Amino acid sequence: MIRNNDVKMVPLPSNAIVPERDVDKPPVLSVHQLGIDFGGLTAVDNFNFIMGRTEIGGLIGPNGAGKTTVFNLLTNVYQPTRGTILLDGVNTSGKSVSQVSRMGIARTFQNIRLFDRMSVIDNVKIGLHNRYDSNLLSSVLHTPGYFRHEKQADEKAMELLSFFDMQDYAQHDAGSLPYGAQRRIEIVRALATEPKVLLLDEPAAGMNPSETEELAENIRRIRDTFGIAIVLIEHDMNLVMGVCEGIAVLNYGRIIAKGTPDEIKSNPDVIEAYLGKQEDR
Amino acid sequence: MKKKIVFKEKYISYLIIVVMFAAAVVMIRTGTASRKLQSWLVPICINIILAVSLNLTVGFLGELTLGHAGFMSVGAYAGCIFSQAVQNVMPAAVRFPLAILVGGLSAALFSVIIGVPVLRLKGDYLAIVTLAFGEIVKSIIINLNITGGAAGLRGTPQDSNYIWAFALTLVTVVVITNLTESGQGRAIKAIRDNRIAAEASGIDVTYYRLMAFVIAAFFAGVAGVLYGHNYSITSAGTFDYNKSIEILVLVVLGGLGSIRGSIIAATLLYILPEVLRDLQDYRMIIYSVVLILIMIINSSEQFSSVKELLDIRKAFRKLFSEKQKGEALNDQE
Amino acid sequence: MDFLSTLISGLSLGSIYALIALGYTMVYGIAKMLNFAHGDIIMVAAFTVYVFATVLKLPAAATIPLAVLFCMLLGVTIERIAYKPLRKAPPLSVLITAIGVSYFLQNLALLIFGSNQKSFPKIINIPALKLGQLTIKGESIATLSVSIVIMLALTLFISRSKMGKAMRAVSEDKEAAELMGINVNQTISVTFAIGSALAVAAGVFYGATYNFIGPYTGSMPGIKAFVAAVFGGIGSIPGAMLGGILLGVIENLSKAYISTELSDAIVFAVLIIILYVKPTGLLGRKTNEKV
Numbered sequence: 094m095i096r097n098n099d100v101k102m103v104p105l106p107s108n109a110i111v112p113e114r115d116v117d118k119p120p121v122l123s124v125h126q127l128g129i130d131f132g133g134l135t136a137v138d139n140f141n142f143i144m145g146r147t148e149i150g151g152l153i154g155p156n157g158a159g160k161t162t163v164f165n166l167l168t169n170v171y172q173p174t175r176g177t178i179l180l181d182g183v184n185t186s187g188k189s190v191s192q193v194s195r196m197g198i199a200r201t202f203q204n205i206r207l208f209d210r211m212s213v214i215d216n217v218k219i220g221l222h223n224r225y226d227s228n229l230l231s232s233v234l235h236t237p238g239y240f241r242h243e244k245q246a247d248e249k250a251m252e253l254l255s256f257f258d259m260q261d262y263a264q265h266d267a268g269s270l271p272y273g274a275q276r277r278i279e280i281v282r283a284l285a286t287e288p289k290v291l292l293l294d295e296p297a298a299g300m301n302p303s304e305t306e307e308l309a310e311n312i313r314r315i316r317d318t319f320g321i322a323i324v325l326i327e328h329d330m331n332l333v334m335g336v337c338e339g340i341a342v343l344n345y346g347r348i349i350a351k352g353t354p355d356e357i358k359s360n361p362d363v364i365e366a367y368l369g370k371q372e373d374r
Numbered sequence: 375m376k377k378k379i380v381f382k383e384k385y386i387s388y389l390i391i392v393v394m395f396a397a398a399v400v401m402i403r404t405g406t407a408s409r410k411l412q413s414w415l416v417p418i419c420i421n422i423i424l425a426v427s428l429n430l431t432v433g434f435l436g437e438l439t440l441g442h443a444g445f446m447s448v449g450a451y452a453g454c455i456f457s458q459a460v461q462n463v464m465p466a467a468v469r470f471p472l473a474i475l476v477g478g479l480s481a482a483l484f485s486v487i488i489g490v491p492v493l494r495l496k497g498d499y500l501a502i503v504t505l506a507f508g509e510i511v512k513s514i515i516i517n518l519n520i521t522g523g524a525a526g527l528r529g530t531p532q533d534s535n536y537i538w539a540f541a542l543t544l545v546t547v548v549v550i551t552n553l554t555e556s557g558q559g560r561a562i563k564a565i566r567d568n569r570i571a572a573e574a575s576g577i578d579v580t581y582y583r584l585m586a587f588v589i590a591a592f593f594a595g596v597a598g599v600l601y602g603h604n605y606s607i608t609s610a611g612t613f614d615y616n617k618s619i620e621i622l623v624l625v626v627l628g629g630l631g632s633i634r635g636s637i638i639a640a641t642l643l644y645i646l647p648e649v650l651r652d653l654q655d656y657r658m659i660i661y662s663v664v665l666i667l668i669m670i671i672n673s674s675e676q677f678s679s680v681k682e683l684l685d686i687r688k689a690f691r692k693l694f695s696e697k698q699k700g701e702a703l704n705d706q707e
Numbered sequence: 708m709d710f711l712s713t714l715i716s717g718l719s720l721g722s723i724y725a726l727i728a729l730g731y732t733m734v735y736g737i738a739k740m741l742n743f744a745h746g747d748i749i750m751v752a753a754f755t756v757y758v759f760a761t762v763l764k765l766p767a768a769a770t771i772p773l774a775v776l777f778c779m780l781l782g783v784t785i786e787r788i789a790y791k792p793l794r795k796a797p798p799l800s801v802l803i804t805a806i807g808v809s810y811f812l813q814n815l816a817l818l819i820f821g822s823n824q825k826s827f828p829k830i831i832n833i834p835a836l837k838l839g840q841l842t843i844k845g846e847s848i849a850t851l852s853v854s855i856v857i858m859l860a861l862t863l864f865i866s867r868s869k870m871g872k873a874m875r876a877v878s879e880d881k882e883a884a885e886l887m888g889i890n891v892n893q894t895i896s897v898t899f900a901i902g903s904a905l906a907v908a909a910g911v912f913y914g915a916t917y918n919f920i921g922p923y924t925g926s927m928p929g930i931k932a933f934v935a936a937v938f939g940g941i942g943s944i945p946g947a948m949l950g951g952i953l954l955g956v957i958e959n960l961s962k963a964y965i966s967t968e969l970s971d972a973i974v975f976a977v978l979i980i981i982l983y984v985k986p987t988g989l990l991g992r993k994t995n996e997k998v
Contacts, residue, residue: 168574194576202574208567210631211560219564222557223576229585232556233549239556246557286576438799491983497798498741502937503982505930506975513972524968615930619806626803655818662810666789669804673796 112338115145119182121289121322122198127166127176128346136162137346140176144290144322144339149312151337152326153357155366159346160326161203164292168200169193181289195223199288201279203295203326209268213259213278216267217250220285225249253281256318257311273304280311284319291315293325297332305329309336334358342366384551387634391422391547394641395540402536412536414648416604419539420597421640423546425624426633427593432622433630434554435586436566438501440618441488442594444508445481447613449595450602451521453477454530457603461531470533474542474599481595482588484511489587493580505615515610526609527602534604542600546593551633553589562586563631627668711841713963714956719847719916721955722854726909727932728939728947729861730902736878736942737898740790740801744808746929748903751812752778752910753827753920754820760828767830775907782903783896791892809926816922824921827914850912857908858948861901865944870897878942931958934978940991949989 111120120143127140137159144150152160165171167178169190178185185193199220208216218225225246231239254260257277262270267278276296283291293312297305309332316323327333333340334354342350342357344366350357357363398415401407428442453473460469492503515521522528553559561582564572573579602608624643628635650657727749734742755777759770789808793801833845865871876884877894885891913928914920931954939950954974961973981989 170570170574189578190570190573191576191578194574200574202571206568206571206574208564208571210567211563215560215563218557219560219572219575219577222561226557229553229558232558233552235552235556242557282571282575432799438802492979495982495986498735498941499937499982499986499988501741502934503979506934506978509930510972510975510979513969513975517966517968517972616926623803623806626799630799658810658814659818662807662814665807665810666804669796669800669807670789670792673793673800 111143111145112148115147118146120144121146121181122167122324123179124167125177125179127163127173127178129162129166129171129174135346137166137343139347140166141348142341144324146289146322147316147320148322148339149316149337150322150324151333151340152324152343153328153330153333153340154343154349158343160343161294162346163343164200164294164324164326167193167290167292168198194286194288197287197289198292199283199286199290200292201276201283201294201296203298205272205275205279207267207275207278207282209266211267212264213267213270214247214250214254214263216278216282217253217285218246220282221246221249224287250285253285256284256314257281272299276300277311280315284315289321291321291323293323293327295326295328297327297329305332308332312336383634384555387547387551387637388544390634390637391540391544394418395536395544398536398540410648414644415536416534416539416600418641418644419536419543420600420604421621421624421644422543422637423593423597423600424621425628425636425640426546426550427590427597428621429625429628429631429633429636430550430554430562430586430590432625433632433636434559434566435562435583436630437583437587438497438622439504439587439590440501440615440622441504441506441508442590442621443613443615443617444504444511445485445591445594446598446601446617447508447511447515447610448484449477449481449598450608450613451515451527451598451610452480452595453599454527454602454608455520457531457533458529466531466533469531470538470603473533473603474596477599477602478592478595481598482592485588485591486584489584489591493583493587505618508613508615508618512610512614521610522608524610526607528607530602530606530608532603532606534600539600542596546596547633547637550589550593554631554633558582558585623665627665709963712843713959715843715851716847717956717959718952719844719850719912719955720959721952722850722858723909723912723916723951724928724932724935724954725948725951726854726857726905726912727928728936728951729858729944730905731933731936732939732941732944732947733874733898734902735936736944737874738786738790738794738895740798741805741933742790742902743802743805743929743933744785744812745902745906746925746927746932747809747812748778748782748906748925749910749913749928750816750920750922750925751781752903752907753914753924754816754825755907756830756911756914757825757828757920760830761825770828770830771907771911774911775904778903778907779900782899782906786896786899791895813922813926820922822922824919827918827920829915830911831915846912846915850916853908853912857905861905862944870894874898931974934975937988938978938981940988943988943990943992946988946990 122142122144124140124142128138129136140163152163154160162171166173169185169188173186180196180198183196185196188196208219225242227239227242251260251263254263257280259274259277259281262274267275270278280293280296296312297308300308312323312325313336315321325333325337337354340352340354340357341348342360342363349362349366350360352360398407402412424442424446428439431437431439453476456476457469457473460472464472488507492500492507495503516524554562561572561577562585564575564577565579565582569579624639625636627643628637628639647657647661650660653660727746730745730748731742734740734745752774755774756770759765759773760767765773785808789804790801793804831846831849833849835845836843836848865874873884873889873894874897876887876889877891881891909928910925913924932951935950935954936947937950938954939946939948957977958970958974961970965973
């Protein structure tokens with residue numbers, strides 16, 4: 094515990110690139126030497142990453158580069174073989190997936206994972222669960238306290254849904270909604286956990302250009318409204334270059350380049366990684 | 375709009391039980407209920423409690439467990455032994471509610487002991503382990519002296535009656551309905567729909583799985599106490615895996631996650647074989663064929679039109695919400 | 708010596724469980740369903756043998772092939788009528804259907820043969836083997852030797868034959884196998900046929916060992932074999948063999964040295980412990996859910 098507190102005091106490393114506005118504050122997420130092996134096969138290695146408190150970061154790379162694995166490591170779905178993850182200075186090692194969520198890392202999934210048979214508002218209320226929960230006895234007895242909690246959760250959920258203009262969908266079954274709406278609900282549900290860091294795994298997959306445009310706008314709006322850091326994995330380069338302030342490029346489980354969008358665009362290693370991928374086709 | 379429907383459905387469940395109780399009272403008071411009919415009342419209530427509580431694990435949590443009868447027998451024996459011990463000390467009106475608590479809590483305690491190691495397992499593995507647990511309980515009870523061994527336990531005061539039975543049924547239905555629509559119930563359903571997403575949303579999966587498992591076991595124990603105090607003899611053989619499967623069939627036929635469905639299935643499937651008693655030799659065959667046919671009609675695509683015909687509720691809803699649905703679809707475009 | 712003879716009868720009982728467990732595990736591997744009615748096929752097999760041998764007085768050499776044929780047909784028919792329409796249904800619906808089939812078979816047998824136990828015809832006439840003080844019953848010798856041959860043949864069939872490869876492919880990935888031109892329906896039928904044929908062997912040995920059969924004869928060995936399949940890792944063929952044999956040995960040893968009445972409890976307790984240590988069974992493969 095004492096060590097964790099010590100870490101909290103550590104300022105940003107001098108070589109870290111974060112937006113100007115975050116420079117004076119300790120990083121919200123700092124990842125050191127992270128790596129994982131699957132049965133002797135190294136999937137991610139030597140992954141170092143720092144996120145400013147309100148930064149929008151991008152994680153890009155060819156298919157199979159290990160991007161989603163990084164998200165799974167950050168959320169403790171996989172236990173890392175080596176390295177540390179400090180969330181707001183606190184080591185997340187050994188914590189369960191749900192504990193990490195409560196500590197402040199929220200995520201969406203590449204293949205949408207909603208609670209299909211539950212209504213949209215109930216999906217969001219799952220995200221709110223740890224903040225507006227009443228105890229078992231009052232739930233079972235439906236005491237006034239229970240109704241008060243439910244009302245608060247309802248209001249909060251509607252407020253969050255209205256952020257994406259989705260109040261009207263509140264009572265629909267989540268599984269019955271169109272793809273784009275489902276992606277938005279997943280983001281709302283993640284936001285409901287009041288995260289410090291939001292991880293978006295290919296949020297633009299399957300979207301048309303105008304929807305992607307809207308998504309870019311929404312990502313910035315989330316950052317400005319909630320004041321949180323956002324990391325996105327994305328293949329849509331226009332989106333990544335448009336909204337991200339810092340980008341890390343992953344290939345074969347290692348970071349091959351880090352920098353601003355402009356730096357990444359002109360980086361020869363990155364170009365090779367992507368052209369190589371085209372040759373494979 | 376939708377919210378209102380949810381509330382209505384919940385009250386229909388309560389209403390069914392209250393109406394059944396009222397009908398029973400009227401028939402018994404006016405003397406129109408035959409002895410046979412009267413003897414059905416407590417077993418029907420036991421069936422409902424078992425089905426509704428198992429629905430919590432199978433329907434709402436989405437985990438197949440085949441040990442419900444095991445918890446029922448733990449409750450039955452704990453309650454019966456308690457009642458026998460205090461038979462001369464307390465009047466029935468004090469003794470029985472305490473026996474109910476003793477039985478329910480014993481079953482719940484057992485479910486914690488078994489649940490902590492076992493709930494790491496999923497799917498078929500969980501099913502087989504819970505089945506194994508039920509069989510172990512049965513073997514142990516048969517081998518103990520305090521339980522009366524293989525001959526069964528005699529001399530329990532017959533404190534069960536239909537009033538207690540209906541009251542406990544109503545309590546079970548209210549508690550489980552309230553639970554499923556509360557935050558805890560949402561967490562349980564979320565685990566069913568997508569465990570990984572639930573975890574990532576901060577839901578402590580182990581805790582809520584155990585919670586559903588333990589609450590279901592508690593009510594199975596309560597049903598066991600009712601059972602043990604309704605008959606002159608309680609024998610462990612009654613609570614084997616076949617009993618667990620019988621309860622599972624009620625839950626699946628009534629509809630996973632439908633409490634009202636469980637109530638109806640539990641009632642009808644008790645009455646049906648009783649009514650078919652004249653057909654003695656054929657009734658179980660008819661029952662099994664009906665079971666297979668219902669499953670095939672319910673789940674196969676070829677019969678979807680038949681299914682729609684049979685699903686009156688859906689038809690009604692369709693009739694009333696046609697217009698609304700159209701609007702919603704337009705929204706999505 | 709006592710220990711040795713207990714061990715041998717345990718191995719013999721275990722091979723019966725293994726034969727049944729193979730049927731469970733193969734069907735699970737290929738159709739992804741728990742065929743709860745599989746245990747009752749053993750009962751049907753035993754009654755078929757009873758009808759042919761005791762009622763119709765056919766010689767043993769004709770009885771067994773006829774029983775095998777009858778049960779294979781039965782297995783395939785059950786699959787076609789009851790399970791095939793449910794291929795895409797949730798697993799629980801399929802399980803309930805299988806339970807319905809199990810009830811159906813039991814009650815049909817009850818209707819035809821009544822609830823009184825029938826004595827199983829003596830079709831295995833092998834004298835007991837005496838080795839010093841050790842006596843091995845003829846039934847045990849037959850059960851053990853035939854089971855070993857059957858299991859070897861099955862292993863060869865699965866690993867070498869074209870159909871065996873198709874079966875493995877279907878159990879690996881049904882859609883992909885279909886795309887590769889494998890007839891999935893036919894493969895599933897063959898699996899049910901083989902499972903039922905194995906059940907006949909199990910039924911004959913079970914009847915020969917316990918001498919009496921009734922409508923519920925298949926129920927408990929069925930459940931135990933199901934446990935054995937899970938024990939060994941459901942879906943794994945060597946797992947079913949190992950699980951079955953271990954189960955039989957544990958059961959017999961606990962009967963001999965601990966308590967006859969508690970032997971079932973001990974068997975099930977061992978299962979729980981094994982699954983606690985190894986949640987996918989002894990030889991089961993770990994499946995990681997992709998996130």
